[in-house]
Amino acid sequence: MRGSLLVAGTTSDAGKSVVVAGICRMLTRRGVRVAPFKAQNMSNNSVVTLDGGEIGRAQALQARACGLEPSVRFNPVLLKPGSDRRSQLVVQGRAVGTVGAEDYLHHRHELRAVVAAELDALRADFDVVICEGAGSPAEINLRATDLANMGLAHAARLPVILVGDIDRGGVLAHLFGTLAILSPADQASISGFVVNKFRGAVELLQPGLDRLTELTGRPVLGVLPYAEDLWIDAEDSLGTLADAPVGRPQPPVGAEWLTVAAIRLPRVSNSTDIEALACEPGVAVRWVSDPSRLVGADLVVVPGSKATVSDLRWLHRTGIAAALRSRAAAGGPILGICGGYQMLGTRIVDHVESGEGAVGGLGVLDMTTEFAESKVLRRSVGYAEGIAVSGYEIHHGRVTRRGDPAWMTIDGAPEGSVRGSIWGTHLHGLLESDDLRRSWLRAVAAAAGRSGFVVAEDVSVARVRAAQLDLLADLIEDHLDVPAIERLLTTGKATDLPTLVTDAIAHPEHMDRRLTLSTWTDGSP
16 A cells, blocks of 8 residues: 545644544554654644654654654644744754744745655655644635645645544534635545544434535545543643643542642643643643632642743733742642743743743742753653653753752753752653652652552553554544545545536535536536
């Protein structure tokens, strides 16, 4: 089998990432050499690759689904929003500057060449490349600069599967409307539909699916059910809703639960760091954005941020900063990760990200952070309290003064800080080190007075993620038309159904004639 296709979505968070991961895992289990590809991503959830760059977290997960290490090849262009108008531009794993919408127009020709070359190379090296779109292909205001949706499909001659999330409501209109608003040339690339997160009897939905095929000439390739047990790396901030639980909390091993409040910063980055905690039985993790939600929590996590100073000011405006200081004074456990760690310090000097210079931190850890133009990008290994740990670093800030003991030694140098029941580190992914996580949770439970909480001895985050990928592959095999997807890969066609005459869908005034597929394709208007 050799071929490529693009999975697009009617909206952000429609299910593109998980469908790509599921197809990749399904084909890999069949012995096919598969690679994922997302030409352009916009996300603050990123990882460091073996080749020393950074890519979107979803593409790292998809690489794992293929049995591959993350590589900058799989996500050559990454935009990391630092505000509503400006994003850091990362090309082939390296930050090259900060851009707004107008600036980005000047880069489009260069970026298009980078994307095309990378996709061509992947197609030469692998049997199959499964591409993921970005946002929605219906964003026709961006079509001229599109690198990841119909622009990529047209340039690389990729058949497109369009995914819609029925849990949001109106999925049939979303699928039909997305197709209808596209140009005739782009419509020709849409080869089939997938409905995601369906609850209930498919028989009740079937008449609508049949009508969708009649109206568009495209088959519905399957209906993926809502899977209660499925929770994997969120692609962007849409997956980190305030007051929403993380994962599926399992009953505790001991007599008590351990509750975790993760602060939902406006520019939260690498929010997936807390998923390792949610893997533990008896640990209930929830995103919060209100100081009242910190009351009663056994542990508060201040996660990473793409706009550290801006998010620090948000902590003050919301009253969360005062709540954190009170908590620290009372000995309540707090964990700061990357930007969150920097906020817990006494002073931040930032002429790079915010340009505000010296800013006072929360002062619950004794340290100074200074931002540098160059970004630290590295995968790191070391020891914390005698336990082997690993993780990765993505940050501009450097600790220039540390008054508290270091938490660990990473690559031979001190890293992080500890003051009583307050911990901080620049390492993302640290809590995926199973032995360290267990030891640390015991310390957290003791500091929180949860003597009845017992840490499970057999939880492996790597195994949990592998099981999630296998669950995705099972859902694809059980609920999608896999032979049609294979034909789509090898021939560019999902079925032998004729392509819709695009003029018919482009003129809504014809719709009240209730024309059938046969009348549309025999040459009538």
